[in-house]
Amino acid sequence: MSDPIQVNPPRLNLANLPTPLQALDRLQQQRPGPRIWLKRDDLTGCALSGNKIRKLEFNLAQAREEGCDTVISCGGLQSNHCRATALLCAQLGLHCHLILRGEPPAVGDGNLLLDQLAGAEISVYPPQQYQRELDQLLLHWQSHYQAQGRRAFVIPTGASDAIGVWGYFKASEELAADCQRSGISPRHIICATGSGGTQAGLSAGAHCYIPGAQVWGVNVCDDEAWFLNKVGHDLQDWQQRYHLDIDVGALSVKVIDGYVGPGYAKADEEVYRCIADLAACEGVVLDPVYTGKAFHAMLCERERGRFGDDGDIVFVHTGGIFGLFPHRQHFDFLNG
Missing domain, CATH: 3.40.50.1100 (Rossmann fold)
Structure with a gap:
């Protein structure tokens, strides 16, 4: 067995571990x-x-380490990652802004409903625009919060x-x-x-x-x-x-x-x-x-x-x- 890597990055205890x-x-x-x-x-x-919570334990810890009060992330309308991010941000007292891909339904369902319940700000973009402009959209919203005197941390798709x-x-x-x-x-x-x-x-x-x-x-x-x-x-x-x-x-x-x-x-x-x-x-x-x-x-x-x-x-x-x-x-x- 290889020697384990001796590095301890910032981490929050957010998941119920160990799982069976x-x-x-x-x-x-x-x-x-x-x-x-x-x-x-x-x-x-x-x-x-x-699974997203295991990754977010590290991403959100880094956001806190950098003094951020806002988290921006992205995914599809039914993104498990975005739902977990929204709920964890609510738990940690961070503002959450989700950039979602798709066509908004008349009524939220599944993960999208949970995003809404968690109080996340949600911006929905048509799939083609989302695929073409995602990097620019994330930078746009990060700059938007910076102009308000806030500090936003961007977590990519799936916290991957x-x-x-x-x-x-x-x-x-x-x-x-x-x-x-x-x-x-x-x-x-x-x-x-x-x-x-x-x-x-x-x-x-x-x-x-x-x-x-x-x-x-x-x-x-x-x-x-x-x-x-x-x-x-x-x-x-x-x-x-x-x-x-x-x-x-x-x-x-x-x-x-x-x-x-x-x-x-x-x-x-x-x-x-x-x-x-x-x-x-x-x-x-x-x-x-x-x-x-x-x-x-x-x-x-x-x-x-x-x-x-x-x-x-x-x-x-x-x-x-x-x-x-x-x-x-x-x-x-x-x-x-």
Whole structure:
């Protein structure tokens, strides 16, 4: 095992940790193969549930360290990250401004409703403008607050940057302890990857704490090449920002491509049925945007032999339950 990195960046204790590691025994009986365990990061909080809180513990600590009173972040209308950011800012007494991509609905639902309840200021931009002008929009609003005598801290999509890498680097140490208690040495660790930060942290963390395991990201948007570049870029920034003695170029970063389906935040019937089947079998709820796609991909690739015939697989359940409700119409097969 590599020596753990001796750096302690600013951190706030915001998540309910450690989260459980759970074996899916009933699923195993139905679908034999390498044993699947869930790292239950959907249980990091209640309204604050999901993986983003681990990263925000570091991003928001840095915002405080820099004396900021405002946080600006961005994502889709149903962004789990934006919902977590809004609620945590309310908890910490910080003003939150969300830059969202999409067409505003007449009535808020899911994560968007929680953003509104948390008192976040929300600016919604059409998808094409958002994609084209996001960097300028973030700078515009940061300058807007500066002109008011305020100091705004910008957190990128998904808190996936050099600071956010710490979230799942530290989570890997927790996971290693979970595995030791459970008497397992996982060969594969799988997560959904949408902005790359969770996968980056796990890739570096597994290298240090669970060296026998390969981390796989299941991309829920874009493609394999995009994520190899994004994860590599985040890891390089992390290494340089904190002057770390680690060769991030030597880390094994792998992506399971081919399961994006109709597009980001869209799913096909196989994914919706996978979500329903796991809920009925294990009482675990996935979402159609991230975890449902990734779990479905893992099951398909497990049956095809990608992970071998034995050993243990850890699936990191990154949450997303509130994103399920705007997809309610796709579960009509449950009614008949």
